[in-house]
Amino acid sequence: METQSEHHLLNGACRSVIFGKYEMGRLLGQGTFAKVYYGRNLETSESVAIKVIHKDHVVKKEAMMDQIQREISVMRLVKHPNIVELKEVMATKHKIFVVMEYVKGGELFDKVAKGRLKEETARKYFQQLMSAVDFCHSRGVSHRDLKPENLLVDENGDLKVSDFGLSALPEQQRNDGLLHTQCGTPAYVAPEVLRKKGYDGSKTDVWSCGVILYALLAGFLPFQDENMMTMYRKMFKSQFEFPPWFSPESKRLISKILVPDPDRRIKIPAIMRAPWFLKGFKSPIQDDPNQEEIKEPDSQITPKSSPPFFNAFELISSMASGFDLSGLFETRRNSGSLFTSKCSPPDILVKLESLAKKLNFRIACAKEFKVKMQGNSDGRKGKLSVTAEVFEVAPEVTVVEFSKSAGDTLEYRKFCDEDVRPALKDIVWTWQGESNCQS
Template structure:
């Protein structure tokens, strides 16, 4: 199909308010600086979705493409019952489309704006928040903009974290092992972020969770002042007072969350052990390696008995950022080197080579489906056994992308595994590695 036919087809779909022949577009739900969010419905299944439409040219002008790519990477990592799910990413030449889970209960902020919550309800939301953030941190993700406006409620009254646009991944750490970007909302931001001396993203998230708990129970912010610098002074000193109606047990927890020294701030593991937190707490079901593998096997059985690699639908929007069909543009991000490579081999040949190399490195191979495997390390590392997911995506008839991602284990051990073990073992099937130029004599 030529470009003109595609454009005509897109125009007809827009007139009928149908997106890519898959989603019926509905009312506008909200708008931001770079995006609009619409209600949508999957034409075949009838499932409700939220469709975030981003103006690609505007985002590129503002230098925000890397942030968009990072948000996609993060949302693929953090599948949890209390996190808004990214279902798929699609694109045209001018727009990027995030198809998200539709959460129709609105923002938690709207509920708090009407006044303080009853303690049992505040505890429920806080439990769900901590469960989701603990899951994010286990995947190396820190949110960095936690506030009631970014916490949504579904039809069952359960909390869902949204807006990972300012989130951070381990590759953003500097040599000191810390983050240095100042971001977040002033009233919720941790003091160490304001100090500009580097900070641990996970510990900073815990401070924001403390501010949220205070707001839920008090009905107002712990640190308030018309003058921003005066408010920052209060944050630096953790200078706040709890109203009389907050229970002593909740006050004690808040006082451990809102500690200005991040080294003395309570950890998530310690929060979960607090008796006040434990009341009525049940861990939500989340995706373990085995559960995820089983679910994906079931989905594979439903679709087709003929094995074929999944099409990499994020490829179009990433590659179209640059002129021409140069796959190196796919790798112009700051993700850790070695987590992705391209190959001109067939998908089956790639999988065969990966399984052979993994066994040679004493890794167990667990097949998820025809073009996706889990590799489990044979020995215990600093954070348990290293587990790596490897998946092959088709991006063109003669080109495949192979993506490696850490499922569990230590991030530094994973980086070493990719760089020192995987790269040499797979050199025969690699066209170009993420971050490398195509300069090995192959045609570009």
């Protein structure tokens, strides 16, 4: 049932308090299925943006429902200084409240609409854009709709990537390893997306970044025409001209980005090594909440006689199918793999230690029904470290949660899908999100 404050909010009241935590004020924007309001955290006085989604508007539209879930999942996955931060997600029976970082400065589009930017300013925004996009790609996320309207600028003049509604995750790829959904904004979309033969999302993002860089430096787009097909033909042939004020280095870099053949298009690591790009570049400090130092235990620690109690509401919320977001987006459950088991906690611990040995992972710490294991080989982001924690729901029901402590997210997913699941199938009752249980 809607609270009185929610009712006032949606009927035009200036201010409203939701969940006793956030004060909601003026309307910031409105889309087809959601409204975004300015908000304030009553405890910290921090400004936030709150997207309000009516479940009734989207629950019957499967594609829209999937888009909302994917957007929130992606935002939880890509925590970076130059990406709009997702604070938390709350829900009532009828509405979903997505609380995000409030970016005060507006869209980068508004700055470009006033005319071209100075080269130093354009370079700074492009550096921050590439840093954010590279981070997304390292997490397996392709944005697919990069344009100045989706790039915000905060009060400090720093860029923030927003609007992940069209983003893609690896599971959306077909058997050929490519994406096939045609999406994006015509002036910024890569040629291979239009060919309908499948495309690499990360390579299309690079093309869009090249168009953005050109627009920042020129004040207009590289490919323009009143006739859409004529514009597309220019894109397929990369027919554009540089204004006379472009520096030789910037022209050289853009020429390597706006290459119609995605296999010949420059990649992000090479872009970030380009002399023009490196001028004044400062890599943003990334505080990865998943990073945790693994240390050898000083001595054997005797585990407690029983594991921590796992709130039954969390279990129901996270395991249930349907459009229930309360468990999926809880803060402490971050990119983990969760399963229930009818085995006893001690038996599960033995199985976990056996799994670690089988996979040649060393057990870095085993205490209080929590097992920390670390791989021996270096991956994309160092050695993969995984924590498995056992929770007791009832005398005959136990929950086991895997989470990444350090290393690359894609390698962690592969570890869960290809190593953990087959090895533990004899003790698993059901995995999170799966409805088929073992008898």
